[in-house]
Amino acid sequence: MKEMRNGSGEPPVAAPNPHACAESVSASRRAFLRGIPVLTVGAVAAPALAEAPGAQAGAHWGMLVDVRKCIGCQACTVACIHENAVPEGSFRTIVSTYSVKQADDAAQPAGTYVLPRLCNHCDNPPCIPVCPVGATFKRADGLVLVDGERCVGCAYCVQACPYDARFINHETGKADKCTFCGHRLDAGLLPACVETCVGGARIFGDLNDPEGELRRRMKAAGSELKVLKPEAGTKPRVFYIGLDERFQGKVEGQGALWKPESHGG
């Protein structure tokens, strides 16, 4: 985490980009909504905005999940499915939900812990070197993607991901995963899950922008800032605030009560 903060020590893009653009992709939903008037005005004034901000020089996309603000409504889960046409029974993101009870206090009712999960777009992704045909790759802006034209559906990457974030899409026969909604980023939009998050728990932005909301919130979190399975050395680019250490790796507990029905294959 620390090296990430310093790792972006390249000269931050000095170019005075149309500020509205940077604002729009480095924001939680609320900040994004606040920025809309600016964006609209900017869009009229500057045709350059139509250019993909995904290609914004030097950007490195990341996400911060503030677990304290997540209410477990699964709006992100549903938004992702609709945005990306994820087949029934498969998920690119889901809010894992746990019932937690203090065993030594029978009177206390069980509490609920929620943990939004998605591809961590690792800086050291174990899924990439194993791919036998080089179909999965990391884009310059940090997105870990799958080239669907090349993928043979061998599922080696599915095995290698320590976060169970990948799966075989049975409608395409290829490896599937969260793309940070790269197609939306390229159009200057936030990922669907971020945009739809009710509690503003998902903050998305450019890790290379020290002034952006993402970096400011990460800095403010201090030692509260965590990643999943840090010991795996994968350098995730999805960060968490309020991540209970019992949920940081494989959760010790009783298995899922609810499971999606398996698809038709």
Add this chain to the structure above:
Amino acid sequence: MNPTIVETVNVAREVAWLPWAVQYFFLIGLSYGAFLISLPGIVGRRPGWTGISRLALLGALLCGLTAPVALLADLHQPGRFYHFYLYFTPSSWMSWGAFFIPVYLTGLILYAWLALRPLLAQQAADGNLSPRLAALCRTLAYGGHESRGALLAAAALAFVGAALVALYTGMEVMVVQARPLWDTPLLPVQFVVTALAGGIGLTLLLQRFAPAAAGAPETLRLARALAATQLLALLVGAVWLALGLSGLSPSHAQALAQVAPSASWKLTAAWAAGSAALTLWLALRHPGSGVLIGLLALHSAWMMRWTVFIGGQEVPKTGAGFYQYHLPLGHEGLLGIVGTFGLWIALFVALTALLPVARLGGENGRTNI
């Protein structure tokens, strides 16, 4: 503080390497295991090994030809297999495997043809074949000459290929750090040991159909070799357990911690150790029980792969508990398993229609080799 955690909502990731993968690893293992058993008689010309070595060669060929079909079927885009050759990726063991398999199979097929040519000619001459089959046999024999130099060269190529296949199949699974059960340097060793045992087991089974090679001394030789593999398998298992229990190796300890609480995993471990011990005891005390120990060894080799692949994928990487796998009846499950064995049997029928097991297993052909 002793909190109890119950997962109420989470995704259950399904098995992505299907039973096809189990079939592939099983068959390719049997193939290179049986290939090694073919060497003493055919390459080394050790007395008393000719018959069993030829039978082992038949087994190696049958499994070697069937295995790639199962591997292709495990791809979710089998029609794109040529991508392996268009986009070589040196960082991936699977990518290397796509090149090692043809090396092995080319060597194996050449070796088998050179080793069996004289027998094919003999069979064409006095095998009571129908005229058409006899003609086919004669064509395949292509003169029926013995070419020792070429045979040795082909055997060497097949041996290199077999070693590379054994290496890559083990490494491919071992490097997956996300699965502590796979991420152990002992896994490739376990694959090789059980593959060798399976190869011997298959030879013992084939021997059953060849009375000439089912003599007590031959069975005894194979039984002794099988006993050695079982002893080795038990030793490796003990080392694995010791590493996990002692905490000397964190990844072994983690793997053990993941599966130790599960009753079905305990049963699987007891089953594996028990059948290895039983095979060992039978092979030493009742070496004549050739078919029985052969079947036991085959079953252990298959079970080991099923447990590693299907069982390993039932352990969630982040979620609590286990994913439940139910074998589907269609091509993604049972039909795939039955289908691969069906293909094996079809090839067995085709090959033995030309060269009956009795002739392969007979020592009489030896003078012509």
